[in-house]
Amino acid sequence: MIREKVGFSLNGYAVVATLVVVLAIFVPQISELMNATTIISLAVVALDVAALAGFMMVQPNQAKVMTLFGAYVGTVKETGLRWTIPLFNRRTVSLRIRNFESGKIKVNDNQGNPIEIATIVVWSVSDSAEAVFEVDDYESFVNIQSESALRNMASSYPYDPQEEDAVALRSHPQTISDILKQEIQDRLDKAGVMVHEARISHLAYAPEIASAMLQRQQASAIVAARTRIVEGAVGMVEMALEKLREKDVVELDEERKAVMVSNLLVVLCGDKHTQPVINAGSLY
Structure with missing residues (x-):
């Protein structure tokens, strides 16, 4: 498995200054007469020009993956103007999110x-x-x-x-x-x-079962809501009977308690408003 490693690169601005100095030194030495000095100057200038191919610009959150004749030689992540060996093949890879x-x-x-x-x-x-x-x-x-x-x-x-x-x-x-x-x-x-x-x-x-599943969810919600209502209603009936007994408001036999419980549950658990019926006669 190939892992990332730091590739060779130099500050591009420093390399530019160096190349300018080299050209300033060797270009004046090139003359029409072919001698050793001229040949060396021409070679240096040619290398100087070839070195221009080594410049590259690395943007923020960007990497240059470099290879040499198919072999991985490193990655450059330093931003700005960089210089590397011109023979290196460079591929840009974005590191942005x-x-x-x-x-x-x-x-x-x-x-x-x-x-x-x-x-x-x-x-x-x-x-x-x-x-x-x-x-x-x-x-x-x-x-x-x-x-x-x-x-x-x-x-x-x-x-x-x-x-x-x-x-x-x-x-x-x-x-x-x-x-x-x-x-x-x-x-x-x-x-x-x-x-x-x-x-x-x-x-x-999925569309083919969405309607059926919606009905099932609605049924589950209704059952859960009714369960909560019944639990609350039973608690309220228990509290009502307990308060009537504690305050000695009225004595109810088991039959009348059952009727009262039934009526309270109907009122509390019904999904519609109930109409009260007033008993004007005796309790029994």
Whole structure:
């Protein structure tokens, strides 16, 4: 596996000054007469001109991956005007943070329900040598592996929690994001890529079952609400009977208590307003 290492480079401005000085010294020595001094001066000037090919500009958050006859010789990350050996072949690699949004993919969750899911992945190149030499196209590699990791993660968890505190795609977004980030990072380590963040951007049931699942969610919500209402109503009836007994307001036999409990539950648990009926006669 090829790891990133520091490549040879010099400050470009210092090299420019050196080349100017060399030209100033040797150009005047070139004459029409071909002698040893002229030949040396011509050779030095020719090398000086050839050295111009070694200049390169490195932008912030950018790297130059250099090779010599197919062999990796190093990476230059120092910004500004730099100079290196002209024979080095240089390839620019961006180290800036990028984001990638996957398309909506259809996958079955671990309950077998078809869902649609998409993700946004924030990433950057952390090792320029691995990104260039370990994979053919690291950008395409990030896209494909991110979607593969998303598909694998989505099929491992249910859309809705089946048990209390169970991890699900919809109910635990932060936990799912952390799991997805680690899943993608494990796949991209070999490409010299660091994943900064991975979050689900779209999550929904597939259209063919969306209506049925919505009805199931509504039914579950209604059952939960009714359960809460009944629990509260029972508590209020218990409190009412206890207060009547403590304050000795009225003595009720078991039959009348049952009637009172029934009436209170109807009033408290009903989804519509009730109309009271006043008993003008005796209690019995």
